[in-house]
Amino acid sequence: MAKKMLRLDDFLPYRLSFTTALLSEGIAQNYEASFGITIPEWRIIAWIAEKGSITQQQICAQTRMDKMTVSRAAIALTDRALLHRLPNPEDGRSHLLALTAEGQQLHAAIAPRALELERRIFSHFSEAEIDAFRSMLRRIDAIVLSEEGSGRD
Amino acid sequence: MAKKMLRLDDFLPYRLSFTTALLSEGIAQNYEASFGITIPEWRIIAWIAEKGSITQQQICAQTRMDKMTVSRAAIALTDRALLHRLPNPEDGRSHLLALTAEGQQLHAAIAPRALELERRIFSHFSEAEIDAFRSMLRRIDAIVLSEEGSGRD
């Protein structure tokens, strides 16, 4: 049988990257234009809104964002008074990040828009398809992470 | 019923971005370490190998890479003699990119590795799952692109 040829256009890592870039472009512009906020900043806000106060390190661990990215975003948000950084009683090196009232308001404004955007795009699919898709992404994560964990020099 | 709350961790654009980043990191390192090549460079090589000679513009249109990114990558590849740029008889502004013998060799070396990597990760899924996944990505592309086409200022 013929050896399988590589077609970039069908290559899954490429397709993933393509779709992600397409989607992210629009979202980034949207958040930037409407709320003056970057994606890392938005992620931090969303994460804190969901979890309550949290350290930068924990955000890094969850999201795999670079710690410098998180640091910069946290500083910017603090400067805009969307965040405050409380001293962490359990560890003087870190701060606990928490949303200010203003930060909560911003979150309350963005979150429905994000959900609406997600709905608009994925309304073309069935619940089952969406669930399968999401779970497939999660399984891919697990596979890649496990490879990383083992096969490292 | 309770209004749907946003959980970043389940938010599909975020999940896509997360998985893509995870996957791309590893791949980029791999290509860089083994072949001294970046992802944009690899994409150009793969695309030319598949389609034969092609202009930069056509690569941009297909891959949605920035035209500057493509320009830089093409220059770098030409410097390394992996690519040559033939004058385009049909349009003097552009060049036709084509792989040199060396470029073809490099492609022949990378392609199987890429396929192997894809296989390694996706061997955990059934053919049906993979096809569904790929087609879902393509449909998302189509939806986003169609929105872009219509809803523009």
Place this chain on the structure above:
DNA sequence: TCCAAAAGGTATCAATTGTTACTAATTAGC
């Protein structure tokens, strides 16, 4: 309790990426 090693965070610097402006070639309207 003191010292070495590690961890949270940031500053600084390097590299990558994207923007804007420009050149050269082409097409289109007249």
Place this chain on the structure above:
DNA sequence: GCTAATTAGTAACAATTGATACCTTTTGGA
């Protein structure tokens, strides 16, 4: 066929991103 408007590609600049080194606090021995 000549100008005006477009397009392919690049250069020069600005902004983002990431890597390294550093400071401070904490932790874990001896």
